[in-house]
Amino acid sequence: MNLNNIKTLMAAYPEYCVGFSDHTIGVEISLASAALGACVIEKHFTLDQTMEGPDHRASLDPTQLKEMVCAIRNIEIALGDGVKTPSKSEQKNMVIARKSIVALIDIKKGEIFSPENITVKRPGSGINPMAWDDVVGRTAKSDFDADETIEL
Numbered sequence: 001m002n003l004n005n006i007k008t009l010m011a012a013y014p015e016y017c018v019g020f021s022d023h024t025i026g027v028e029i030s031l032a033s034a035a036l037g038a039c040v041i042e043k044h045f046t047l048d049q050t051m052e053g054p055d056h057r058a059s060l061d062p063t064q065l066k067e068m069v070c071a072i073r074n075i076e077i078a079l080g081d082g083v084k085t086p087s088k089s090e091q092k093n094m095v096i097a098r099k100s101i102v103a104l105i106d107i108k109k110g111e112i113f114s115p116e117n118i119t120v121k122r123p124g125s126g127i128n129p130m131a132w133d134d135v136v137g138r139t140a141k142s143d144f145d146a147d148e149t150i151e152l
Contacts, residue, residue, distance in 0.1 A: 001029055006036040025058050027068040034072045035079065043068065098124025101135055103144040111140050118150060126150060 001024070009018045019040030020033035030041045044059035060068060086094060104119040111117065113135050120129045126149035127135060138152060 003029070003032055003036055006033055006038050010037055023055075023058050027060070027064065027071065030068055031071055031075060035075050041068075041072065095123050095125050098122070099129050100124050100126030101129060101132065101150045102126065103146050103148050103150060105146050107140050107144040109140055109142050113138050113140060113150065121147065127152070 003020075006018055006020060017039040018037065019042065020030070020038040021042040022030045022033065023044070027043075030043055034041060043065070044055045045065055046056045046059035046061060049056050049059060049061060099120045099122050101118055102121045104117050107113070107117050115136065118135065120132075135150060135152065141152070144150060
């Protein structure tokens with residue numbers, strides 16, 4: 001099927017809408033072409049796939065056509081706008097799923113943070129683990145109980 005030709009045509013003719021004429025059995029190829037950016041899908045339609053003629057076997061019946069259109073609409077939504085931002089469901093879980101730097105053991109004021117006395121645990125309401133190297137070597141400005149979120 002060489003579906004990647006859709007991207008080639010889109011790059012060569014950005015001012016035009018690129019479509020795809022699907023004469024395969026099933027809907028997978030049409031769905032893939034939509035995911036690749038085809039803005040028009042041609043797919044034969046029939047009331048009975050067992051009818052005589054060359055196109056009925058590869059055509060969609062009314063139920064299949066409806067399912068294909070719904071699937072393409074879902075693909076369009078799932079593709080999004082290309083900007084990576086947390087979804088609403090991800091935003092709800094960010095604090096729970098992410099981790100923070102916490103005390104591994106009790107730490108007294110004046111002690112130096114080290115891999116031996118800090119660790120990373122949930123929730124993500126404190127210092128991001130990506131700042132690990134910024135924390136190690138610094139001095140504790142207060143006492144921290146084991147599992148307490150580290151503050152600088």
